[in-house]
Amino acid sequence: MLVRPALLPSWPPGPVDLFGREGPLVLEIGFGDGRFTAELARAHPHWLVLGAEVSAASVLRAYRRMRREGLGNVxxxxxxxxxxxxNLVPPGSLHRVIVNFPDPWPKKRHQERRLLQEGFFRKLSTRLAEGGSLLLTTDHEEYFRFALEEAEKTGLYRIEVRPPPESHLRTKYALKWKEAGRPFFHAVFTKVAEDPTPWPPVRRYAVAHALLEGTLPEALPLAKTPLPLEGGVAVFLEVARGEHGFYVLTHVEEEDLTQDLLLEVRTSAHGIYAGVSRFGSPLITDGVREAVAALARFLQTLGLKVAQDHTGKGLR
Structure with a gap:
């Protein structure tokens, strides 16, 4: 029921990989405690409901709810x-996208963090099926008007402002705002055309490591200097000494993906290993490979020599 991209057998996955069957695919962005998700899944048992949520606590609450209610189509x-x-939705496959009460990021300096911007609507058009739609419900009128304008810029949607469906007003936040007497705003964005710019899934790799010749250093004085990536950044945050070497807590930000992972520098049967730890099953992306390559280059400045390069970043 929980999707772990690093453990999926095929990439990108299709509905059969995620759900074990075909069916109308629905994406809910920001499902909170999952009460709306569960109601949606019960009302449409033939739908395949994929939910995305950034709050770990909310994911846990929603997961327990789905297990408790025996919902197998979520x-x-x-x-x-x-x-x-x-990365989890094939092109042209989405029947519907639901966004209930997204974070409005009301301060002007934070508005670039808003989800429903022109770029998002353009990318969404490549994943929606013909006639597929996004349903937005919010209590924040300024953000609502902003989303209408951003979608209108693309020319890819028919936009209809409607009263919100009653089911959309039974979410955690809707109940809270209803009690506070706030008004609600609802719109349906139906795809009528598609943006021509390709939006391929992020590339995933099996491994990211290097083997080096030399002696394990006594210390690993890595600076917290940002490493620029294409569309992102990586930072070595902290180094800890272990029994067989070093663990490096590393922060990697790429388009639509942020990961905190462990890199290792340790002795092995084949030399000094510098690469990704299995802890947490991180997704091996180009950004992660760049971070490993930067770590290996730093080890070269300490006198080690690269014997095998499995980063794909030209260490030798």
Missing amino acids: RLYHGEGPFALR
């Missing part, structure tokens, strides 16, 4: 909605 992903849209 899969939950802990992470950003755009990542799920890009």
Whole structure:
């Protein structure tokens, strides 16, 4: 019921990989405690409901709810909605996208963090089926108007402002705002055309490591210097000494994906291993490979020599 991209057998996955069967695919971005998700799955048992949520606590509550109610047509992903849209949804396959009460990021300096911007609507059009739609419900009028304008810029949607469906007003936040007397706003964005720019899934790799010749250093004085990536950044946050070497807590930000993972520098039967730890089953992306390559280059400055390069970043 929980989707772990690093453990999926095929990439990108299809509905059969995630649900074990075909059916109308629905994505809910920001499912909160899952009460709306569960109601949706019960009302449409033939639908395949994929939910994305950034709050780990909310994912756990929703997971327990789905287990308790025995809902087999729901899969939950802990992470950003755009990542799920890009990597867990095949092109042209989505019947519906539901966004209930998204974070409005009301301060002007934070508005670039808003989900429903022109770029998102363009990318969404590549994943929606013909006639597929996004349903937005919010209590924040300024963000609502903003979303209408951003979608209108694309020319890819028919936009209809309607009263919100009653089921959309039974979410955790809807009940809270209803009690506070706030008004609600609802719109349906139906795909009428598709953006021509390709939006391929992020590339996933099996391994990212290097083997080096030399002696394990006594210390690993890595600076917290940002490493620029294409569309992101990586930072070595902290180094800890273990029994067989070093663990490096590393932060990697890429488009639609942020990971905190452990890299290792340790002795092995084949030399000094510098690469990704299995802890947490991180997704091996180009950004992760760049971080490993940067770690190996730093080890070269300490006198080690690269014997085998499995980063794909030209260490030798």
